Amino acid sequence: MKVPLSWMKEYVPVELPAEEIARRLTMAGVEVTGIERTHTWNGIIVGHVRSVRPHPNADRLRLVTVDRGSAGEIEVVCGAPNVAEGQRIAFAGVGADVIDGHTGKASKLKAGKIRGVESPGMVLSEKELGMSGDHEGIVVLDPAAPVGRPLSEVLGETVLDLELSPNRPDCLGVLGVAREVGALVGLGATEPALGYRESGPDAHSLARVTIEAADLCPRYTATVIRGVKVGPSPNWLQDRLRALGERPVNNVVDATNYVMFELGQPLHAFDFDLVAGRHVIVRRARSGEKLATLDGVERTLTDEMLVIADPERAIGLAGVMGGANSEITERTVNVLLESANFHAVNNRKTARGLGLASEATVRFEKGLRAGLAEVGLRRCVGMILEVAGGDAARGVIDEWPGRGNEVNEIFLTQQRVQAVLGVEWPAAQVVNTLRSLGFEPVPALAAAGGQGAAMGDRSASWSVRVPYWRPDITIPEDLCEELARVIGYDQIPQTVVSGRVPRWEPQAGLNLREKVRDALVAAGIQEMISYTATSERNEERVRLSEKTPGHVKLANPLSADWAVMRRTLRENALRTFSDNARTWRGPVAMFEIGKVFLDHGEGLPEEREMVVGVLGGLRSETHWAGEQTRLDFFDAKGAVEAVLEALRVEGAFSPGADSTLAAGRVAAVTSPRAGGLRVGIVGEVDPQVMTAFGIDAGPVAMFELDLEALGKAVDASRSSASPYKPFGRFPASPRDLALLLDDGVPAGEVLRMIERNRLVASASVFDVYRGKGVATGRKSLAVRVVYQAADRTLTSEEVDAAEKSILNALSSQLGAELRK
Amino acid sequence: MTEPLPTTDLKQLSEDALSALQVLDTSDPGAVEKWRVEFLGRNGRLTTVLRGLGALPAEQRREAGAAANSLKEQLEQRLEEKRTQTLAAQAARAESLDISLPGRRMRRGRLHPSTQIIREICSAFNEMGFQTVEGPEVEWERYNFDLLNIPRDHPARDKWDTIWIEQPESRRPPDGQRILLRTHTSPMQGRVMERQQPPVRVIVPGKCYRFEATDATHEWQFHQVEGLVVDEGVTFADLKGTLYEFARRIFGANRRVRFRCDFFPFVEPGVDMSIDCFGCDGKGCRICKNSGWIEIMGAGMVHPKVLAAVGYDTARYTGFAFGMGPERIAMLRYGIEDIRHFFSNDLRFLSQF
Numbered sequence A: 001m002k003v004p005l006s007w008m009k010e011y012v013p014v015e016l017p018a019e020e021i022a023r024r025l026t027m028a029g030v031e032v033t034g035i036e037r038t039h040t041w042n043g044i045i046v047g048h049v050r051s052v053r054p055h056p057n058a059d060r061l062r063l064v065t066v067d068r069g070s071a072g073e074i075e076v077v078c079g080a081p082n083v084a085e086g087q088r089i090a091f092a093g094v095g096a097d098v099i100d101g102h103t104g105k106a107s108k109l110k111a112g113k114i115r116g117v118e119s120p121g122m123v124l125s126e127k128e129l130g131m132s133g134d135h136e137g138i139v140v141l142d143p144a145a146p147v148g149r150p151l152s153e154v155l156g157e158t159v160l161d162l163e164l165s166p167n168r169p170d171c172l173g174v175l176g177v178a179r180e181v182g183a184l185v186g187l188g189a190t191e192p193a194l195g196y197r198e199s200g201p202d203a204h205s206l207a208r209v210t211i212e213a214a215d216l217c218p219r220y221t222a223t224v225i226r227g228v229k230v231g232p233s234p235n236w237l238q239d240r241l242r243a244l245g246e247r248p249v250n251n252v253v254d255a256t257n258y259v260m261f262e263l264g265q266p267l268h269a270f271d272f273d274l275v276a277g278r279h280v281i282v283r284r285a286r287s288g289e290k291l292a293t294l295d296g297v298e299r300t301l302t303d304e305m306l307v308i309a310d311p312e313r314a315i316g317l318a319g320v321m322g323g324a325n326s327e328i329t330e331r332t333v334n335v336l337l338e339s340a341n342f343h344a345v346n347n348r349k350t351a352r353g354l355g356l357a358s359e360a361t362v363r364f365e366k367g368l369r370a371g372l373a374e375v376g377l378r379r380c381v382g383m384i385l386e387v388a389g390g391d392a393a394r395g396v397i398d399e400w401p402g403r404g405n406e407v408n409e410i411f412l413t414q415q416r417v418q419a420v421l422g423v424e425w426p427a428a429q430v431v432n433t434l435r436s437l438g439f440e441p442v443p444a445l446a447a448a449g450g451q452g453a454a455m456g457d458r459s460a461s462w463s464v465r466v467p468y469w470r471p472d473i474t475i476p477e478d479l480c481e482e483l484a485r486v487i488g489y490d491q492i493p494q495t496v497v498s499g500r501v502p503r504w505e506p507q508a509g510l511n512l513r514e515k516v517r518d519a520l521v522a523a524g525i526q527e528m529i530s531y532t533a534t535s536e537r538n539e540e541r542v543r544l545s546e547k548t549p550g551h552v553k554l555a556n557p558l559s560a561d562w563a564v565m566r567r568t569l570r571e572n573a574l575r576t577f578s579d580n581a582r583t584w585r586g587p588v589a590m591f592e593i594g595k596v597f598l599d600h601g602e603g604l605p606e607e608r609e610m611v612v613g614v615l616g617g618l619r620s621e622t623h624w625a626g627e628q629t630r631l632d633f634f635d636a637k638g639a640v641e642a643v644l645e646a647l648r649v650e651g652a653f654s655p656g657a658d659s660t661l662a663a664g665r666v667a668a669v670t671s672p673r674a675g676g677l678r679v680g681i682v683g684e685v686d687p688q689v690m691t692a693f694g695i696d697a698g699p700v701a702m703f704e705l706d707l708e709a710l711g712k713a714v715d716a717s718r719s720s721a722s723p724y725k726p727f728g729r730f731p732a733s734p735r736d737l738a739l740l741l742d743d744g745v746p747a748g749e750v751l752r753m754i755e756r757n758r759l760v761a762s763a764s765v766f767d768v769y770r771g772k773g774v775a776t777g778r779k780s781l782a783v784r785v786v787y788q789a790a791d792r793t794l795t796s797e798e799v800d801a802a803e804k805s806i807l808n809a810l811s812s813q814l815g816a817e818l819r820k
Numbered sequence B: 001m002t003e004p005l006p007t008t009d010l011k012q013l014s015e016d017a018l019s020a021l022q023v024l025d026t027s028d029p030g031a032v033e034k035w036r037v038e039f040l041g042r043n044g045r046l047t048t049v050l051r052g053l054g055a056l057p058a059e060q061r062r063e064a065g066a067a068a069n070s071l072k073e074q075l076e077q078r079l080e081e082k083r084t085q086t087l088a089a090q091a092a093r094a095e096s097l098d099i100s101l102p103g104r105r106m107r108r109g110r111l112h113p114s115t116q117i118i119r120e121i122c123s124a125f126n127e128m129g130f131q132t133v134e135g136p137e138v139e140w141e142r143y144n145f146d147l148l149n150i151p152r153d154h155p156a157r158d159k160w161d162t163i164w165i166e167q168p169e170s171r172r173p174p175d176g177q178r179i180l181l182r183t184h185t186s187p188m189q190g191r192v193m194e195r196q197q198p199p200v201r202v203i204v205p206g207k208c209y210r211f212e213a214t215d216a217t218h219e220w221q222f223h224q225v226e227g228l229v230v231d232e233g234v235t236f237a238d239l240k241g242t243l244y245e246f247a248r249r250i251f252g253a254n255r256r257v258r259f260r261c262d263f264f265p266f267v268e269p270g271v272d273m274s275i276d277c278f279g280c281d282g283k284g285c286r287i288c289k290n291s292g293w294i295e296i297m298g299a300g301m302v303h304p305k306v307l308a309a310v311g312y313d314t315a316r317y318t319g320f321a322f323g324m325g326p327e328r329i330a331m332l333r334y335g336i337e338d339i340r341h342f343f344s345n346d347l348r349f350l351s352q353f
């Protein structure tokens, strides 16, 4: 909505600068997003012509003495025929920016001699001001224009650009904004006059209105003006519409638009002689009914749309656009003027359904009050009489089936204001503030309302009448906001919320997730967050299991790349890896914790929280002392181990298979304590999958954990013994074993078997070797075994015996032999 | 026959030992040992002198003994000094560390900047008794709009351009409810209040989605953090004070806040909160577009219709709600120029936080 300040000031005599008006409106919720000035003149002021005398050397020129206010008087040469003593004129001193009257080019005014006389300035024409091409004479200003002030204060327009929230259609009229400003600066706004001469016969004797669809048309007011003279509007009216970016049409149509932009009530004028039977019928369209609208397009209507019709045909699309068949033309003599109230949702659906956005719909769709219809009608009749003449009928036709359906009065107590805002404002301040906005608070008996009665006499209470232009005010809380935004939010105290703190509920899943996040970050892995939507084709690249439930599909995706919700985090992880591998020189080790979306065929989809990590590239950023090895499976496994350790979950790794990962290089992660529940997977990405993502250097290791399963594993571990064990105070005896084994025997098996001996405190592999000196198909495993007892120092005989028994077991069960 | 006086012997011994030390290479253990054996050893010259003391009268013997011991101490001290000097000289000669070389660091991981800000916001409110709860991202229209006083076909819905989920006719529930990607975290208001009675005090972080073309300041996916308080006697003054307290914790203890009227259908009165710019302390700069103020969040008193929709007694209970965008806060705080960085996962971006 655009609000020309000169227009607004017709209703409220505010003298504040535009910026200050904008600031106050914005703080009060009527947001001003811009201030446009149609002209900004530099160095041009209002001057007063004190005297005019002939030029000594030229008949057509004259010498004019101009009063510049505080800058004093000055004499300049002027060639305009219309310059005269006593005029207020636009004066440019030396250095001002003006348009050259002959060439039309912008330039800085220089002092000069004209026919031998010095002229340190100039009295300007419209052309020289850049306002039009008129160079016939000088611009003569209003005699009240303040001498010495910048010209932009009296000529040209300042327009506020408003971005309104949908609850304030009243500010879709200049008067509505003026009322706001009036309340905010404490001036009050003047309402336009609604009276006019009713010189014609009774409106009811001329026309008839029938509302057949009362649910969609709560009120319809109309009247007839006979004998209008259709033609162009006067300049002032055309100028006002142009300032709003509207194209003037003719005086009758311009009057309806003017009133819409003034009051916010859309109106429509019909050529009364084209309304068959002089009978207006408001009804639903018939399915497939056709109507050519004013824009010349033939529309096919549905039975959900509301039309204005005569007994023979539709003549307008109610509250959206008039019909071409009843349009006002130069031949129009008699006018039927409509000002109605239409159902907001229906109006919006109709306009959207036909792709027809009109200024009328912008207002009706926000829900106008029925009271505004009659005000708009009366204002517009007066306007038409003024600009197009004619005789207005006596009275107006007013069909109002929705009367009584609106909230007109709200019961408000001082106690409610206190309960909502937390501040006790004096009753007089409440009353005055509401009045400034057009509300009429009438003191009510406390007994009239429940809450007031409970407070006894301490609380003042009012029945507040809502003005006809405010559809957004229906409950006491709405009035509280009116008070707060006018009095000021800074007038409300600040108290930190106190009172009861709700009962704490455990949030196991959330805590677990954050622990996992921290563990992975501590393990040196960077967190990432990606888009949760993808495309089926992109997702195919990770070769998800066919058993994965279906996709959640977007009905209106922003792009084909975001057509479905992801069912896996792997795709984003690999895509991200691929992107970063091109631009990042160090290791790429990243993880994401997020939801995947699985459609099980009914209700909302399952949202499962998953963890995915991807690791590859050089282990360390190029370092002066760094060994340059690449991240691999065991880095990913280490990350999983770090997570399990942080959660105090015992995990088991067993050979696994996964369609994204390379065969033979995958481990399933399970929780023995949770009955072998699978919590995740770790492995190296299959080379074909790498290729699909454009990754050319491997290995790329990946892990995936299911947070819900991890939660169950945590629960299962919690029921077991405390993680704390007293640590041995007796010395430990480390011994190293070099074992020869078949290549296929997992080291984990060996360690498990060694650790089964009750004197063994720990066992770890410190070397794996295949090759020279070791038979093909065999490997050498170096294991450090630490022997320790809780109650004594072990003798070397005891350790020897334990070692022997371990070797026996390894030999008989795993075919291991001691390497010589 | 006269024994030479021990003191004379000691003087000579001292001179000999020191001059020998002068040229001794203390880094050669053999040479050091040889010197020690010669002068201080079991059969060395000092011991010999001390042994000779036995023949002297008691008075003289005590004197000479003290002198001999003092000389022994002195010689050992000189040996130690010489050793230290040699080590330092050696160190200077040998490979010394260039301590300006970069340290050997553990690989570091970092939390995503959005996670960091969300954690900061949530813990500030957790400390004020708010419990963190989360809800689904694919949501019923009922929770995202209907229960929040945003009716279907109302222009108020225009503010939330929505991405809808494909829903075959067969999967529409009888009430015609549609499924969407939540456009804000506010649906949790209804979900939380439906399952519990006041007092309610929750903070809700999560991902949200809008049908919006992306550019440097618009993203179709983003995070939001929502807060909700409902109880007896909760007022706008509480809203102001609580959010002010939050602003101090996140943006600095001396921040000022400003409230401005704004419209959200699920609150009344509705406001947005700004803080005085941390870039310029309110004087005006690029961050605050020269206004001195930065808009941080929307807030308001919970609309009675929202309370009534979940069956709360609106005469008894009042509440306030607020919502803010972690990415916006991160952008302001770190001067990030393009919101699209957040989900592009470029390590050149992520590794900076």
Ligand SMILES: [Zn+2]
Binding pocket: B277, B278, B279, B280, B281, B282, B283, B284, B285, B286, B287, B288, B289, B290, B292, B293
């Ligand atoms: Zn600033």
